[in-house]
Amino acid sequence: MTKILVIEDEKIIGEMISMYLTDEEFSVCRVESGQEGIDAISSFAPDVILLDLMLPDMDGIELCEKVRAYSDTPIIIISMNSKVNERVRALNAGADDYLVKPFSMQELKARIGVAVRRYKPSAPAAETDVRAYVAAGAAMEPMSANHGITLDLQKRLLAVHGQPIDTTFSEFELMKLLFQYPGRVFTRDELINTLRGIDSYVNDRAIDVHITNLRKKLELNPKEPHFIKTVWGVGYKLNLE
Structure with missing residues (x-):
C-alpha cells in the first residue's frame, strides 16, 4: 500500500485530503508542523510527501531543502501561492511537483501516481x-x-x-x-x-x-x-x- 505523508496545518484541508486518500486505499499519516513532518519521515517512511508551504514552525521551502538533503522521496507542494517564481523556488529547493489550492482530489491522486511511478521505476510505464x-x-x-x-x-x-x-x-x-x-x-x-x-x-x-x-x-x-x-x-x- 502506498504511504502518503501529509504535512498540512490547516485542519479542514488536511482532514479532507486524508479522508479522500484513505478512501482511495492509500495509507495516510497527517501532521501539522515541520518538525512533526521530519519525525514522521523517519518513523512512517512515506512513498510521497504532500507539503504545505505555510507551516507554524518553519517555512515549507526550508523544510523541503532539509528533507532533500537526506531523502529522495517525492515531494509534492500544496500551496495557495500560484506565482511562477514561487513554483520555481520550490522546484529549486528539491520539490518534484506543485499543486495550487484549491485543486481537484482526482488530480492530486493522479499527481501522486506520477510521483510513485517515477520514484519506483519498476512500476508500469506510461505509454509515451x-x-x-x-x-x-x-x-x-x-x-x-x-x-x-x-x-x-x-x-x-x-x-x-x-x-x-x-x-x-x-x-x-x-x-x-x-x-x-x-x-x-x-x-x-x-x-x-x-x-x-x-x-x-x-x-x-x-x-x-x-x-x-x-x-x-x-x-x-x-x-x-x-x-x-x-x-x-x-x-x-x-x-x-
Whole structure:
C-alpha cells in the first residue's frame, strides 16, 4: 500500500485530503508542523510527501531543502501561492511537483501516481516513447571512465569520477533520460513531460533551473559545459564524447 505523508496545518484541508486518500486505499499519516513532518519521515517512511508551504514552525521551502538533503522521496507542494517564481523556488529547493489550492482530489491522486511511478521505476510505464525507458527501470551499463560519469539505476546514484553526487528526484530523472539517449536533443516540453506528466504546473524556467543545478554538480566549468549542452531554440542534449 502506498504511504502518503501529509504535512498540512490547516485542519479542514488536511482532514479532507486524508479522508479522500484513505478512501482511495492509500495509507495516510497527517501532521501539522515541520518538525512533526521530519519525525514522521523517519518513523512512517512515506512513498510521497504532500507539503504545505505555510507551516507554524518553519517555512515549507526550508523544510523541503532539509528533507532533500537526506531523502529522495517525492515531494509534492500544496500551496495557495500560484506565482511562477514561487513554483520555481520550490522546484529549486528539491520539490518534484506543485499543486495550487484549491485543486481537484482526482488530480492530486493522479499527481501522486506520477510521483510513485517515477520514484519506483519498476512500476508500469506510461505509454509515451520518451518516458518508456525511464519508467521501465531497465538495467544500465556503467558509463565509460573516459568521461567520468556513472549512473546506477538500482541505487539511484549519480557519481563523477567515483564521487557520489547529491541530486534531487527530478535531477536524477533528467539524467536517466539523457543517459539513455546521449546526443539526442530533447525539447523542454519533452523534459517537462518526463518529470511531471500531463497538466503539470512545471514550466520551461523550471527545467532550466534543474539543468543549471546539474551543471554545477557535474561540470568543471558550469558556464562552459562539456556534458549537458544547450541547443539554442530547441532544448538540451547530453554529450559523452
